[in-house]
Amino acid sequence: MSSTNTQLSVIDGVCRQDAQRWREFDAIYRPILRAFLRNRGLRDSEASDVIQDVFVKLLGKIDTYDRTKCRFRTWLFTIAQRTLIDHARRRASHDKALQGWAAQMLKPSPSDSAKVEQEWTVIHRAKILKHALRVVRAQVSSRAWACFEHRLLKDRPAADIARDVKIEPNAVYVNACRVLKLVRSVCDEFDEDMSHAFESDMSRGS
């Protein structure tokens, strides 16, 4: 199902320092990191500085990333979080006081850490999925896209869509299914799983 069999994934490309893949990576991950850092209370200019620091660290450590040990998202989160803590330390040192935001960043409780990582996961998944939708929409026929979008996103009846695009109702699902597989495949390139919530439920035995 994954296109990673035939195409170098973005993450693999970055690991190999492929310039084109790095540009794609930057375009995807800079907004993700910015959204995360802004949610953590940084001003836009501060966020830009921290993102640069994250990218510098990432480039220095990328060859140590082992996808068999953890998801790329988790690995990058660790780098982003550590960079943010370094930033908080510098800020605290500059202010000569650990209070407010900086204190919270430096002394997070376990529940805070879990909450922050969950926030990161939600941002990451949504941004990657939106990117995947843009990529796939440009790849597939307007008919296939209409079946996917109108049935799965807009919840229109299959019979109405079939009439509009002049196909059998069952073919609406065949088309939607093909598009969905492509969307999953692009998400795979970023080590992101659309059905993560389902997996979490399964692992909890519910």
Add this chain to the structure above:
Amino acid sequence: MPSSLTCPEEAELLAVAAGEEASNELRMHLAGCPLCRERLGRLAADIAMLKQVSPGGFA
């Protein structure tokens, strides 16, 4: 043991995940096939995620 040995195509499961009524044959298959129940759950989760990220369609 599934009532039918052949597992349904993904598109058939997608229809059910999207809210279509399952045929009796499919319902019986699902009752006996944990793999297909998992496939169905995954498709339902995918649809929920899509709606959450792009409510009302993809602009």
